[in-house]
Amino acid sequence: GAGVSQSPSNKVTEKGKDVELRCDPISGHTALYWYRQSLGQGLEFLIYFQGNSAPDKSGLPSDRFSAERTGGSVSTLTIQRTQQEDSAVYLCASSLEGRGFSFGPGTRLLVL
């Protein structure tokens, strides 16, 4: 079946602009995650959605970052007033509890 999809695949924006990144998880997966990967580094946890529970936002680096998940499916990660240090690959993953994650291809964000 279809895997996790993300859009856009690449985004170039100017410092100070807002961006929205979208994630379509695998149908039926109750858990959805956003991670960030900077060049040459490991993955940094951002936010976690599990079913109808309140999301775990403990990884969001600042209040410029927010995310929502509508109807338990599609998720949007919003970065307001982007900064150059926000440049990274933003990865979305979904899973069934206790199983391995399925990652999307990521959105490469470049803030000029």
Next chain:
Amino acid sequence: SQQGEEDPQALSIQEGENATMNCSYKTSINNLQWYRQNSGRGLVHLILIRSNEREKHSGRLRVTLDTSKKSSSLLITASRAADTASYFCATDANDYKLSFGAGTTVTVRA
């Protein structure tokens, strides 16, 4: 903060040789997972080993887990050029939030 730490950071081997990389972590876990990331491509889940398991196999992959030492190893046997990638371990603690290490970059020379 990163929980898993892979060792070595980089590994270069000849095609056909075995590649071994290790992962250490700090807190108790539900399971440990290994992922592969090819250059410019997404993360692919390789194998998941639960905290009550000690060894698991999948094709040419062999994973061990020692919860007393809080460590895991990934062995790739009979390596191929296509195995060239970065390999990450990720730990799943009680809150089901994966924590990734910085990865081991494996280069398989033809």
